[in-house]
Amino acid sequence: MAGSPTKRGEEDVTMAQTERTPLLPSKRQDLVEDVYDDYHEASVPSAVFNLSTTIVGAGIMALPATMKVMGLPLGIVTIIVMGILSENSIQIMLRYSRPSGARSYGGLMADAFGQFGRVLVQLCIIINNVGILIVYMIIIGDVLSGSTSDAGKHYTGVLEEWAGGPTWWNDRTFVLFSIAVVVLLPLISFRHVDSLKWTSALSVALAVVFVVIIAGVTVWKLFAGEISWPRLAPDVHDQASFWKLFTVIPVMVTAYICHHNVHPIANELAGTADSSDNKMQHVVRWSMFLCGTIYLFTATFGYLLFGEGTSDDILSNFDTDLGVPFSNVICVIVRISYAVHLMLVFPLLNFSLRLNLDAILFPRATPLAHDTIRFSIITGFLICCVFFGAAIVPNIWIAFQFTGATATVCLGFIFPALVLLKDKPLLATRRDKCEAIIMVILAILSSVVAVTTDVFNLLEPEKQAGTPSGLSRYFL
Structure with a gap:
């Protein structure tokens, strides 16, 4: 019979990896398409929490360095x-997902481009x-074993x-x-991601601890008059320093990337399809406002605290005396808490990575x-790939530039446009299309400049100061 349990079970396996299976699977990732479609239990606050958790990650660590570059x-x-x-x-993704019925980023792109x-x-x-x-992995290594900057300064790790x-x-x-092993x-x-619900809650708490401590230390030193006046403009003294400004863009893009988890979160919102769409728009706005505020505090206070260093x-x-009471304890808490936070967030990104790979x-294999x-x-x-990649890549700035200037820019700007x-x-509308064209052009230009500048800097690490790098070579 068409509705027999045996035949129905065979259909369940076939349908399990459809567009309604989220890239970041929920506890129902193995359920069939029509059952997952009935799973609408998430509230707006929980969706804001989930999307914000997706956004705030390692990108926050490099934002103070962007202030040093930009002023x-x-x-x-x-x-x-x-x-x-x-x-x-x-918002463009959500706007075009409804008419096409897309339940994932891949489904949206498949509807438009096959x-x-x-x-x-x-x-x-x-x-x-x-x-x-x-x-x-690089940040975890920096925290525990230390790191050495391009200028040769060694930052001591906690274990050191x-x-x-x-x-x-x-x-x-x-x-x-x-x-990696333990x-x-x-x-x-x-x-199942649901198995990690308690570790995820702990990771969010640890991220909040980091932001609160860095803001508190900076405010303390501001009132004590120990913060030097920050640089208010980019230090552009030659073409090489000018092109370096573009390397900030991929870092910023990476900090806000969450597009691959938008659909899975939207799929679980409570209510009808129309109400869920409206709710998700609010979720995105609140999440971006929350994360943008966290980024502004971290980048501003972090740069004020350490300046050009x-x-x-x-x-x-955080391997030195901060000039505040209990400085050593604060430094250890900050470094250990965020290293543990990254260890606990690691499996969340690994879920979507593993499913897409x-x-x-194996596009036709069983779930x-x-x-x-x-x-x-x-x-x-x-x-293994992540471990060897962390051993080869010199620092997070390089990693952010390459991934942020290629895949991340595509996911965040080029594909939606x-x-x-x-x-x-x-x-x-005509205005929408003009804005989309501008978005694509700017994204491609900044990506090309960032990648070429980074490649030349890697190939010529000992070049003298003022020597042009990246695209600037071709204009001299």
Whole structure:
């Protein structure tokens, strides 16, 4: 019979990896499409919390360094503008998802550009998530084993301080390998995000601790008159320093990226389809406002606190006396809390990374959670790639520039703008299309400049100050 349990069960497996299965799976990720479609239990506050958690990650660590490049006023404006642009791009995704019935980013791109669009967005999600996970590992290594800046200054890690200097057990490679095997591998071995609900709650609390402490220390030193006057304009003295300004854009884009988790969160909102769409628009606005506020506080107070000595990873700056009571305790709390936060957030990004990689490699296979061998192989492969990537990439600024200037820019700006320009349901006005064209052009230009500048800096790390790099070479 067409409705028999046996036949129905076979259909369940076939339908399990449709567009209604979220990129970041919920506790019902293995349920069939029509059952998942009835799962509308999330409230607006919980959706704001989930989307904000997706946004706030390692990107916050590099934001104070962007202030050092841009100067305080321009840096603040850039953070605000990038937040507004990111919100607009998400609103475009939501606007065009309803007519097409898309339940994921891949489904939206597939509706506009066919299977090629779906595969392209999946590849970008993989590149973006791998890059961010490598950044997580780099930061964890910086915190525990220390790091050395381009100028040769060494920032002491927590384990180095406890051991009184470098030893075999606080060596960076050994520490990262141990963390990957003992902590991260067990966490990413869970097949459902719901299994990580308590660790996720703890990770959010630890992120809040970081923001509160850095703001409190800075305000204390401001009242004590120990904060020097910040630089108010970019330090542009030659073409090389001018082109370096563009390397800030990918970092900003990475800080706000959450587009691959918008649909899964929207799918779970309570109410009808119409009310859920309206609620999700509010969720996006509140999330962007909340995260933008956190970013402004962190970037501003972080730069005021450390000035021109601000590291690419601001956690590395917390290896010295801050000039406040209980400075040593505060530094240890800040570094350890955020390192643990990243360890706990790591499996969330790994979930969407693993599902998208599996969808590309095995598009017609049974659901990943039902195949233990395939699940284990992909999980092990990904943790190895992230570990070796963290060992090779010199610092988070480099990682942010490459991933932020390529896959992340595509996910955050180029793809939503192209969907609007395609305008399959005929919703765009002439003004919308002009704005989309400008968005694509600016995104591509900033990406090309950032990537070429970074490549030349990597190939010529010992070039003399003032020597042009990146695209500036071609204009001299």
